[in-house]
Amino acid sequence: MTDLPATFAALADSTRLSLLEKLIRDGELPAGALSEGAGISAPAISRHLKILRQAGLITQRVAGTHRYYSANPQALAEIHGWTRNHRAFWEGSLDRLDTLLALDPEEEEDR
Amino acid sequence: MTDLPATFAALADSTRLSLLEKLIRDGELPAGALSEGAGISAPAISRHLKILRQAGLITQRVAGTHRYYSANPQALAEIHGWTRNHRAFWEGSLDRLDTLLALDPEEEEDR
DNA sequence: CCGTTAATTAACACTTGCGCGAAATAAAGA
DNA sequence: TCTTTATTTCGCGCAAGTGTTAATTAACGG
Numbered sequence: 001m002t003d004l005p006a007t008f009a010a011l012a013d014s015t016r017l018s019l020l021e022k023l024i025r026d027g028e029l030p031a032g033a034l035s036e037g038a039g040i041s042a043p044a045i046s047r048h049l050k051i052l053r054q055a056g057l058i059t060q061r062v063a064g065t066h067r068y069y070s071a072n073p074q075a076l077a078e079i080h081g082w083t084r085n086h087r088a089f090w091e092g093s094l095d096r097l098d099t100l101l102a103l104d105p106e107e108e109e110d111r
Numbered sequence: 112m113t114d115l116p117a118t119f120a121a122l123a124d125s126t127r128l129s130l131l132e133k134l135i136r137d138g139e140l141p142a143g144a145l146s147e148g149a150g151i152s153a154p155a156i157s158r159h160l161k162i163l164r165q166a167g168l169i170t171q172r173v174a175g176t177h178r179y180y181s182a183n184p185q186a187l188a189e190i191h192g193w194t195r196n197h198r199a200f201w202e203g204s205l206d207r208l209d210t211l212l213a214l215d216p217e218e219e220e221d222r
Numbered sequence: 223c224c225g226t227t228a229a230t231t232a233a234c235a236c237t238t239g240c241g242c243g244a245a246a247t248a249a250a251g252a
Numbered sequence: 253t254c255t256t257t258a259t260t261t262c263g264c265g266c267a268a269g270t271g272t273t274a275a276t277t278a279a280c281g282g
Contacts, residue, residue: 009123013240014116024200031259044241046260051239065249065258073201080194080201083187089135090184090191124270142229155271157230162269176228176279 002056002078010055015040016048020057023071030066113167113189121166126151127159131168134182141177 011017019034035045049069052058057075061068083090122128130145146156160180163169168186172179194201 005123005125005128008119008128012116012120012123015240017116017119021197024197032257035259040240041242042259043243043261047240050260065247067259071200073203076194076197076201080191080198083191083194086132086135086187087191089182090187092184126270143227146229151270152272153229154231154273158270161230178229 002075004078004082007055007057007075007079010052010057013048013051015044016052019045019048020052020071023058023069024076028061028068028070030068032066034069113186115189115193118166118168118186118190121163121168124159124162126156127163130156130159131163131182134169134180135187139172139179139181141179143177145180 011020015038018038022034023029031042031046031049034049035042038045049058049060053060053069055075057072058069059072061070122131126149129149133145134140142153142157142160145160146153149156160169160171164171164180166186168183169180170183172181
């Protein structure tokens, strides 16, 4: 259903990754707010948002002259699902306490 | 530590994603075995493998004239870790039974 | 040694991605 | 309705990515 390479391609740019993480943190935001701290022009941001949207990572809501963007939880879940599908491989091969806990201190909840 | 955009960029190509998944499934394989079903030339495969290796997704073991490649579990775990860091967002926003279980029937182990 | 096999690097063509400034759209407001 | 504001699309260069074939490097085996 989802085109995984396209999803990864959308995340392969640091600007886009930052945009997505900002939307995750702050919730729905208009294009203007996303352009502000970005360091590149508004047209560039607009195109990055389009790529994220085409990959299904964000959604757009139109209201008057503003376009409000939100991160799409389902897309994140799908990436998580991909790693989970290979979990037996990477989890079995690691020293879990040393490696996974170093990545994320909240890991306990999952064991 | 890890450059997440670079990791995603390495996965953004369907050939590379297939190579990685094959290594995860089959374990360590020489370059020749990876070229076989790929549909593109050996040099092209060789360069894809280089990109995967530079991104830390696979490792190389040299033995005589063969180069054996393996998937790197830690890299997979790091991607998983990234989704986990945003888990409160996407998990909280979803109807878990409908959406997550549809993605992966093994999900129960995690609840 | 010499030829074969495994794999990579080099050279070249072509496509795609990303930035910018200018122009186009479209809704609001005076 | 004319102007302002928000945002996107267009047109253009330039850097990067991907595929091909040819050439190179390295290890084996007779």
